[in-house]
Amino acid sequence: MNDHTYKQFDIELDEIRSDFLQMGGCVQSMIADAMEVLATGDAECFERVKENEKQVNQLELDIDDRITTMLARRQPLGFDLRLLLAVTKMLTDMERCGDEAERIAVLGRRMHEDAQKFVPEMELQHVATAVLGMLHDVMDSFARHDSVLAASVVRGDKKVDKEWKAAMRGLITYMIEDPRMITGSIDLMLMSRSLGRIGDHCKNMAERVIFMVHGKDVRHQGAKAAERLVKKATRHISAMQAPTSAATESISTPDATTAADASTPDVSQEVKPESGSQS
Numbered sequence: 001m002n003d004h005t006y007k008q009f010d011i012e013l014d015e016i017r018s019d020f021l022q023m024g025g026c027v028q029s030m031i032a033d034a035m036e037v038l039a040t041g042d043a044e045c046f047e048r049v050k051e052n053e054k055q056v057n058q059l060e061l062d063i064d065d066r067i068t069t070m071l072a073r074r075q076p077l078g079f080d081l082r083l084l085l086a087v088t089k090m091l092t093d094m095e096r097c098g099d100e101a102e103r104i105a106v107l108g109r110r111m112h113e114d115a116q117k118f119v120p121e122m123e124l125q126h127v128a129t130a131v132l133g134m135l136h137d138v139m140d141s142f143a144r145h146d147s148v149l150a151a152s153v154v155r156g157d158k159k160v161d162k163e164w165k166a167a168m169r170g171l172i173t174y175m176i177e178d179p180r181m182i183t184g185s186i187d188l189m190l191m192s193r194s195l196g197r198i199g200d201h202c203k204n205m206a207e208r209v210i211f212m213v214h215g216k217d218v219r220h221q222g223a224k225a226a227e228r229l230v231k232k233a234t235r236h237i238s239a240m241q242a243p244t245s246a247a248t249e250s251i252s253t254p255d256a257t258t259a260a261d262a263s264t265p266d267v268s269q270e271v272k273p274e275s276g277s278q279s
Helices: 003-040 043-073 078-113 122-144 147-177 179-214 222-252 256-263
Strands: none
Touching (some): 003 043, 078 179, 122 147, 147 179
């Protein structure tokens, strides 16, 4: 490749990164708006969710098409190849996060339109906050190539699983205590399950970020294995960089003895004064 081709490839790669982050931002807005629909039935938030869903779907198609073209024409290697492969997989997870957010908005809107008996949804709001944090960290780890942060997202999925399952148990209790709450509780249980699925998709994307950075597949291995791999890889990178830093320091900082010798005049060959007269 000539310089022009390299520059064009870098531009295309940056555009894919930027558009994927934009897609993630849309999904974050969808989740926040969906929870607002659940809390208040806000029609404007509901319409925003529907519009963002269309944008997310279109971004998925556009990015996927460009990646296919880049793989065929540019034939990237190393990190660039891993990045494109990771984004291809992450697109599916991100789009499905959007689908789950839309489902929450539809169910929340229906609850308000049908004037269903109030069922406490604070536990779901708590789960939604945790899920939004996971999605934010996934996008941050992708943007900064931060595998340590990605590993923490994999770990965080267990906490989210516990929270949405606890919310489900609470809703079952409400149904047992008051049969009038059955319809509303079932809808909230479906929303709780959707939040759990978003957490699962965030974990999948975090695992892809680890693959992108280190070239190691940590799927189906659990949080401990992911953290162990990242720690080992990070330590290896630090060890590789240490000799380079030491060599640079030794070159830039002259030996103290040498510096002292250079600054001290040589007195071993003292110049004798010339005689005042000649014979």
